[in-house]
Amino acid sequence: MTTQRVNQWFGRGWLAAGFVFLYLPIVALVLYSFNDSPLPNQWRGFTLRWYRALAQDHELLNSLGLSLRIAFATACGSVVLGTLAALALVKYRRFTGRTAFSGMVSAPLVMPEVVLGLSLLLMLVSVQRAIGFPERGLLTIWMGHALLGMAYATVVVQARLTELNPQLEEAAMDLGARPWQVFTLVTLPMITQSLMSAWLLTFTLSLDDVVLSAFLSGPGSTTMPLVIFSRARLGLDPSVNAVATLIVAVVAVGVVAASYWIARQERRRQHERAQAGQPAA
């Protein structure tokens, strides 16, 4: 009995310590963004001056606009490609080159990004020399981000697809639905939640990427992480903390809003299902 109590408290303590470790840097970033001292070592009172400096920082603001555009395009591309790949892997147990396909889908998850970035760039340069297209910039950054994002999206969507009851799709087909109708009317509504998660995940992934962007960007296409990275390399900069706090706030609001929306959709669907089960009034 007593050893069980001790174990329980030890477990809780370990979890608490782990969460402190995971969240400490985030809390520190937010706190220091309001610190009047440019040095993180001492607290010298509350200020908003780093935020005011941010509003004047055109380099950072321009790069933010670019990053948001790339992240939006990446999320859309990754979700489409990832959903196709997940459907192919779940629906078709056997096809030529399935092993190679599933290997290629998951490899970008673990492959060091310097290798991914370098190989993509060398290919783009080779292609550009041959046909004069594409120039390094928005499009090439998107290609790299979408390749990485596809891997994440596939994992998320695949996990949901394997949970689905195949009888629902079979029933729709028995009732005469065409494959495309089965997908849009039956499969898609059931995987919407995972598509949303995949979209958000790949959006933040793209918004955060340094290495691929560095290899694939050209002059005039500096993304925000590249700007932050070059400043962070030089030393500590409170305006970086201010940006970080804003990003943390936006992401927190976004994730909370998304999960709220997903939960509401889920409730509404359940409600509809319950209504459909009842005899017409």
Add this chain to the structure above:
Amino acid sequence: MKPARLLSGRKALIGAPYLWLLLFFALPFLILVKISVSEMETVVFKDLITYRDGLLQLSVKLGNYVFIGEDALYFKTYVASLKYAAATTLLCLLIGYPFAYFMARASASAQPALLMAVMLPFWTSFLLRVYAWKGLLSDNGWVADLIIGSGADQLLHALGMISAPGKLMHTPFSLVLGMAYTYLPFMILPLYSNLAKMDLRLLEAAADLGASPWVAFWKITVPLSKAGIIAGSMLVFIPCVGEFVIPELLGGPETLMIGRVLWDEFFSNNDWPMAASVAVVMILLIIVPLALFNKYQAEAQEKRA
């Protein structure tokens, strides 16, 4: 008519992502390998196979690989990368295994919230979280003060993780801590999903047969979670070998890692074939762990199906 339609739908469904991966994943690797054995003449790569005077000529330059094999600095850098990646993996396992274990044994109602709390830092910029450690570990930072105040820096010094007591930033310690921090969720999540599925009746059976909880843990829980341990370790180890951003921000002159060498060959020395060779050797180093990881993934998929 109908089977033909279905077949074409199937072809398009598999074909589109397949083609994308071949074009943007497989082909770049072939080109990477080709350029690693190419000679660079000013800015143009010489063709590997040329047709001249009625003869096919094959020119392959292995000089870069010979140089990597002979040069002591490259060798040391590869060894250091593997060493720091291994240390990071071990640290993640030491922190993450108990974490995942207690999470899996928490009450069923608490588990989704705990899982969400582990996932949340994923949504916050990785670059900014690494940058935050710079402030925490620099001279007079909170964490630095805490470690030095508790005397733990003496221990780290004895372990060779810092070169002198009292200085934590830009050392092997700050590098391994930063990487362990970043990749910890990658260790926790596969371990958790593995441990949460475990059949607890096995532990009851062990207890009935007279095993102490500790013995049951080592003889039943740990062996059963082997797949999770392998997956988590690979998800930490492989990306750490080639990590660039964390060594650049938290590492120091004594922590040279291969990702940084590749970066410098490419961006500073402009030696593209050399950078490609460094990358190819890096892939060769991680190919065994990568195959292990893929094997585990395939097995996990089999089980689900």
